[in-house]
Amino acid sequence: MWTAYKILILSYLTTEIWMEKQYLSQRQVNPGAYLTRNHTILEGTRFKRAIFKGQYCSLFGCCKDRDDGCVTQFYEVDALCYCDTFCERENSDCCPDYNSFCREEEEWSPHTQSWYPEGCLRDGQHYEEGSVIKENCNSCTCSGQQWKCSHHVCLVQPEVIDYINKGDYGWTAQNYSQFWGMTLEEGFKFRLGTLPPSSMLLSMNEMTASLTATTDLPEFFTASYKWPGWTHGPLDQKNCAASWAFSTASVAADRIAIQSNGRYTANLSPQNLISCCAKNRHGCNSGSIDRAWWFLRKRGLVSHACYPLFKDQNASNNNCAMASRSDGRGKRHAIKPCPNNIEKSNRIYQCSPPYRVSSNESEIMKEIMQNGPVQAIMQVHEDFFHYKRGIYRHITSTNEESGKYRRLRTHAVKLTGWGTLKGAQGRKEKFWIAANSWGKSWGENGYFRILRGVNESDIEKLIIAAWGQLTSSDEP
Numbered sequence: 001m002w003t004a005y006k007i008l009i010l011s012y013l014t015t016e017i018w019m020e021k022q023y024l025s026q027r028q029v030n031p032g033a034y035l036t037r038n039h040t041i042l043e044g045t046r047f048k049r050a051i052f053k054g055q056y057c058s059l060f061g062c063c064k065d066r067d068d069g070c071v072t073q074f075y076e077v078d079a080l081c082y083c084d085t086f087c088e089r090e091n092s093d094c095c096p097d098y099n100s101f102c103r104e105e106e107e108w109s110p111h112t113q114s115w116y117p118e119g120c121l122r123d124g125q126h127y128e129e130g131s132v133i134k135e136n137c138n139s140c141t142c143s144g145q146q147w148k149c150s151h152h153v154c155l156v157q158p159e160v161i162d163y164i165n166k167g168d169y170g171w172t173a174q175n176y177s178q179f180w181g182m183t184l185e186e187g188f189k190f191r192l193g194t195l196p197p198s199s200m201l202l203s204m205n206e207m208t209a210s211l212t213a214t215t216d217l218p219e220f221f222t223a224s225y226k227w228p229g230w231t232h233g234p235l236d237q238k239n240c241a242a243s244w245a246f247s248t249a250s251v252a253a254d255r256i257a258i259q260s261n262g263r264y265t266a267n268l269s270p271q272n273l274i275s276c277c278a279k280n281r282h283g284c285n286s287g288s289i290d291r292a293w294w295f296l297r298k299r300g301l302v303s304h305a306c307y308p309l310f311k312d313q314n315a316s317n318n319n320c321a322m323a324s325r326s327d328g329r330g331k332r333h334a335i336k337p338c339p340n341n342i343e344k345s346n347r348i349y350q351c352s353p354p355y356r357v358s359s360n361e362s363e364i365m366k367e368i369m370q371n372g373p374v375q376a377i378m379q380v381h382e383d384f385f386h387y388k389r390g391i392y393r394h395i396t397s398t399n400e401e402s403g404k405y406r407r408l409r410t411h412a413v414k415l416t417g418w419g420t421l422k423g424a425q426g427r428k429e430k431f432w433i434a435a436n437s438w439g440k441s442w443g444e445n446g447y448f449r450i451l452r453g454v455n456e457s458d459i460e461k462l463i464i465a466a467w468g469q470l471t472s473s474d475e476p
């Protein structure tokens, strides 16, 4: 009985020792074999851990039985880590997520977590070494247990939005998703695009509208009420720095419609200007409005329907797809079909040389009321991008503006009317109504209102307009 018992114990021990030997030999031999089979895995473990966040078992899914192919270096305890039940020993070499994944235990013990001193925390979440996260216009990399971030000034600044919305400035600000993630410099570089006016433009003589009595000016006026269907709403320039083209084409289209008494109401094509105005070769990299007006006079534009905006408005790869020829009497005709082949009318629209309207507030009002919307050149400040509604006035926030962007700030818009309303601090305030070119989701349906009569953001500094060039055959 005793012997039989001894034999039983012996055989049990033998089996155990044999198994232990097997176990050790496997452990010693296999990693090497494994290495030669695919050494990139072990080499890349550190990198992979950053990606897999230590979830070996859930990734390799080998909990049922021993699988020596499913192994990875476990630096924290200087061992190889296994995902199978075989690893459940006193001196555990189970992978860190063995318990949570294979045995569905709730959390890793704090002890397990302390094996992971590397990486960074953010909003209570753990990120592995080498992780990159993007926050608005900056990106942060987890390196040496610290976030290393770029320090760009962003186009959307939540502090600026807060500051404006908490104050009583007469207008409110909003976070625009189309601007989120851009730097302020990119905003200035891609969303504006009018070169500072040339001295030639600034030295042009000012014209005064013939309307005389100021009493004729109503308190509220908007071009679209006086000429319904003849004026054109805002388009979206997207990241194409070509407000020089958008504002010019829009003012020209409105004025041709008004002057022709509604005979020609087509919107004109800013893309035609961007792609074909050789003197503004920069296209989506800014241009001058005097060259745009030169083009309208000398070459003319087709309609927006004929030559629509390209998906990629970047000029470099957009060759000009329209050309015109003179009939010898100053009128030009297209010699190419519309780029948009659904549209059949490739009529060319032309304008007179542009003229400058006085900077005097009532002169501008008279001009708009009598002849239609005008083009205005303005200086854009960082707060302007956030405008949602109200009467805009530039607010200098705590964030001092850097002179670095000064040369990028000129923008061109279209003034379409004016009004008077209670604004900041309950005061009655005079405003202009202007059309921007940032799409209809921006501002008040693509428009904005801005203080009138105080040269706010230089809006009254340079006002430009032109006549449509209509021949006698064009007259209704």
Ligand SMILES: *[C@@H]1O[C@H](CO)[C@@H](O)[C@H](O)[C@H]1NC(C)=O
Residues within 6 Å of the ligand: 037, 038, 040, 041
């Ligand atoms: C090594 O492993 C990687 C990742 O699992 C795999 O893509 C690659 O094909 C393997 N190479 C060899 C030689 O087995």
Ligand SMILES: *[C@@H]1O[C@H](CO)[C@@H](O)[C@H](O)[C@H]1NC(C)=O
Residues within 6 Å of the ligand: 158, 175, 176, 177, 180
């Ligand atoms: C602003 O909008 C973006 C995109 O819609 C969003 O991801 C971001 O969290 C918003 N930021 C703030 C401060 O509301």
Ligand SMILES: *[C@@H]1O[C@H](CO)[C@@H](O)[C@H](O)[C@H]1NC(C)=O
Residues within 6 Å of the ligand: 239, 240, 284, 314, 316
């Ligand atoms: C246009 O091209 C410039 C330079 O070639 C580039 O920096 C810019 O991002 C492009 N814009 C768009 C909207 O693709």
Ligand SMILES: *[C@@H]1O[C@H](CO)[C@@H](O)[C@H](O)[C@H]1NC(C)=O
Residues within 6 Å of the ligand: 214, 360, 361, 362, 363
């Ligand atoms: C603007 O012009 C009007 C006459 O049209 C004149 O009465 C007014 O004084 C002028 N304003 C300025 C600031 O020059």
Ligand SMILES: *[C@@H]1O[C@H](CO)[C@@H](O)[C@H](O)[C@H]1NC(C)=O
Residues within 6 Å of the ligand: 359, 360, 455, 458, 460, 461
């Ligand atoms: C508007 O302001 C700008 C810059 O401050 C100035 O150069 C310009 O002469 C002003 N124009 C008028 C009409 O006040």
